[in-house]
Amino acid sequence: MTELSKTGAAMGEPTSSPSNAPDAFLAVRDLKVHFPTDDGLVKSVDGLSFEVEKGKTLCIVGESGSGKSVTSLAIMGLHRLGARGKNVQMSGEIWLDGQELVSADPDEVRRLRGREMAMIFQDPLSAMHPYYTVGNQIVEAYRVHHDVNKKTARKRAVEMLDRVGIPEPDKRVDNYPHEFSGGMRQRAMIAMALVNNPELLIADEPTTALDVTVQAQILDLIRDLQKEFGSAVILITHDLGVVAEIADDVLVMYGGRCVERGTVDDVFERPQHPYTWGLLGSMPRIDRETSERLIPVKGQPPSLINVPSGCAFHPRCPYADLPKGDVTRTVRPELQPVGSGHFSACHLSPEDRTRIWTEEIAPKL
Amino acid sequence: MSETNKTEAVKVGAAAASDEREVLLRVEGLQKHFPIRKGVLQRQVGAVKAVDGIDFEVRKGETLGVVGESGCGKSTMGRVITRLQDPTGGTIHFEGKDITRLNTAGMRPLRRDIQMIFQDPYGSLNPRHTIGGIVSAPFRLQGVEPEGGVKKEVQRLLELVGLSPEHYNRYPHEFSGGQRQRIGIARALALKPKLVVADEPVSALDVSIQAQVVNLMDDLQQELGLTYVIIAHDLSVVRHVSDRIAVMYLGKIVELADRTSLYEAPMHPYTKALMSAVPVPDPKRRGAKSERILLRGDVPSPISPPSGCRFHTRCWKATEVCRTTEPPLAELRPGQRVACHHPENFEDQQPQDTVLLSVAKEAAELVPTEEAAEADGSEENPEASATDDKK
Known part of the structure; x- marks a missing residue:
């Protein structure tokens, strides 16, 4: 890892970064987030780059421990808060609308957080404060960034609750989080996140804790709101069904790195990485009659302390022996373009990949 | 497993209800109400009708899937049919024997035949016991001495579920979620049960691991002739594993059909x-x-x-x-x-x-x-x- 790691405690000056601001609305470049622990350095995110444009939805998929959530917290600047901040090493660049965030002053990031970028968490019950009414929490989020009186802010809160489909918002605004059902809580959290019209919305497993019927409601809501506000959305999930429903672009993470990135069609129609094949093969499908067995990925997800050498996926990859020599075990594959806007980090030759996908994997799905 | 059952179900047609396969578990009018008490006298002011009159049967060798949204009573149903909780009404017959009102001692011999796999692989294994201790507990409790000794049998079980026999002396925290779920399965299978009730067996696992466990349960069913009741909220998983499926809503079964009919023409x-x-x-x-x-x-x-x-x-x-x-x-x-x-x-x-x-x-x-x-x-x-x- 590079040694320009900054700890949260040592605040960098507003950026004088050598690279110029990118065109994309959000651009993440070579992001690394490492946590020193007694057992060793946990490389949760280890060199991740991607871009999201306004009005587009990027889905980040991967198993638990692949670094999805850490990435989102890093963009929000939440790793650098409080005691936790002393214990994280971050490097790389995060450009939001022309402003670099990794080296930015935490106060500056705080001004952006909530206003320019907002986040929805998986478990709305623990993400909301149980002692304050839902309305109070939305009002607070609004007044932090807007110089308005309580009455105006409250009106805004009711308006937002109404917008996300909470019935009788003028009464519900005075309820406590525990008085809401799971789906309504998630709606309220979306209302809270969107109260300042952020241009970037990060949703970390927003529907994992919900029933399918409610999940469908929430996904529809996120989609509608995105159309209305034109914001960029990053949605983190492990459910490829959700990805297929909502994503424009997909980023597949494994062991803290991106193994495949492309449009939703690229990733589902012509995936170019054995791990993506594994994910697709592991999923039981509701839309097809399959009496065949699922094709699981063998083995366990890697430890982020001792990430396997070479390609991190090689111990679980059924094709690791195909490339000549022991390149899969010694050389870490870089993301290579495999199509327009489609990237994959794999040592397999393009011919092999196409052959394996079309002949071996696709027919079994 | 499923291919044969499916064609059978279609072929047997009219006789499906009285399938030639033996009924292992029959549930009639099952109710489980949890009282709500209030005030100093703890007077009952109402009841949560978690399960409110359901009928179904499970036939030998089949997999019955139970789906529904959270709060529909599917987990309570699983706990009541295994008699971990007492029903407030209705009857449960296991192999023709009424087990609805059996007391603890009366249930004990039946515990061998009915086992449960739990959802949370973290909460369902005692962190202070070794894997050997956990998987051999059923033998100790039932006073069963398997051929070749308990330890050997436990190691065989660990191998059966895809773990290594060397894991015998390790503790649950040393294992990942998927491996823990395998330990839970090994424990459930220790006494060669006839019926296994699995409550959300894979929902806490990652997709790739989920597929491993689904395949494992599938293999074990074929190998050991198990009967499963699988409770899950994921309709894709349920479709994959079940022969017949019951859909629950607010404590009632609203539809019960074989997999093909249910998914192709839900009524x-x-x-x-x-x-x-x-x-x-x-x-x-x-x-x-x-x-x-x-x-x-x-x-x-x-x-x-x-x-x-x-x-x-x-x-x-x-x-x-x-x-x-x-x-x-x-x-x-x-x-x-x-x-x-x-x-x-x-x-x-x-x-x-x-x-x-x-x-x-x-x-x-x-x-x-x-x-x-x-x-x-x-x-x-x-x-x-x-x-x-x-x-």
Whole structure:
């Protein structure tokens, strides 16, 4: 890892970064987030780059421990808060609308957080404060960034609750989080996140804790709101069904790195990485009659302390022996373009990949 | 496993109810109400009707899937049929024997035959016991001395579920979620049970690991001739593992059918809505979905469930009769039992009753295509109906 790691405690000056601001609305470049622990350095995110444009939805998929959530917290600047901040090493660049965030002053990031970028968490019950009414929490989020009186802010809160489909918002605004059902809580959290019209919305497993019927409601809501506000959305999930429903672009993470990135069609129609094949093969499908067995990925997800050498996926990859020599075990594959806007980090030759996908994997799905 | 059962179910047709396969478990009118007590005297003021009169049977060697939203009573049902909780009404027959009112001592010999796999692989293993201790517990409790000794048998079981026999002396925290779930499975299989009730066995696991465990359970069923009741909320998983599927809503079974009929021609509107809500991992289907039903609101409270058909507050086909009369779970098609007055894919049971309830018009949103969703993007709130109507 590079040694320009900054700890949260040592605040960098507003950026004088050598690279110029990118065109994309959000651009993440070579992001690394490492946590020193007694057992060793946990490389949760280890060199991740991607871009999201306004009005587009990027889905980040991967198993638990692949670094999805850490990435989102890093963009929000939440790793650098409080005691936790002393214990994280971050490097790389995060450009939001022309402003670099990794080296930015935490106060500056705080001004952006909530206003320019907002986040929805998986478990709305623990993400909301149980002692304050839902309305109070939305009002607070609004007044932090807007110089308005309580009455105006409250009106805004009711308006937002109404917008996300909470019935009788003028009464519900005075309820406590525990008085809401799971789906309504998630709606309220979306209302809270969107109260300042952020241009970037990060949703970390927003529907994992919900029933399918409610999940469908929430996904529809996120989609509608995105159309209305034109914001960029990053949605983190492990459910490829959700990805297929909502994503424009997909980023597949494994062991803290991106193994495949492309449009939703690229990733589902012509995936170019054995791990993506594994994910697709592991999923039981509701839309097809399959009496065949699922094709699981063998083995366990890697430890982020001792990430396997070479390609991190090689111990679980059924094709690791195909490339000549022991390149899969010694050389870490870089993301290579495999199509327009489609990237994959794999040592397999393009011919092999196409052959394996079309002949071996696709027919079994 | 499933291929043969499926064709059989279709072929047997009319005789499906009296399938030649022996009935292992028969449940009739099962109820589980949890009392709500209030005040100094702890007087009962109401009850959570978690399971409120369900009938089904499980045949030897089959897998019965149970699906439903959270709070529909599916987990309670699993705990009651394994007698981890006592039913408040109805009967449970296991191999023809009434086990509804058996006391602890009476149940003990049966515990060998009925085992359970739990959802949370973290909470269901005692962190202070070794894997050997956990998996050998059933032998100790039942006083069974397997051939070749307990340790050897435990190691054989560990191998059976894909773990290494060397794991015998390790502790649960040394294992990942998927491996822990395997340990739970090994423990459940130790005494060669006849019936295994699995409550959300894979929902806490990552997709790739989930597939490993699903395949493992599949293999074990074939190898050991197990009968499963699998409770899950994931309809794709349930479709993959089950021969027959029961759909529960607010403590009732609303539809019970073999897998093919249920997924290809669901009759209960709730089943239909539930299935149309499952995201399909195929981006091409995004716009092509012919009809998508978006239920509004949440499941009503099981403390005071709606009158008549419990789904009428969220159903887009609800009429007056649905509000007043509870539909019986009737076998409309061979092997497909449905509790609905106005089923889908079948002739109307109450054709004279055509006036829709006012809530029905707002109950669900039928989204024909993407474009339509776009068009009515702004009307989102008439959800009040679903939650507040019952009062």
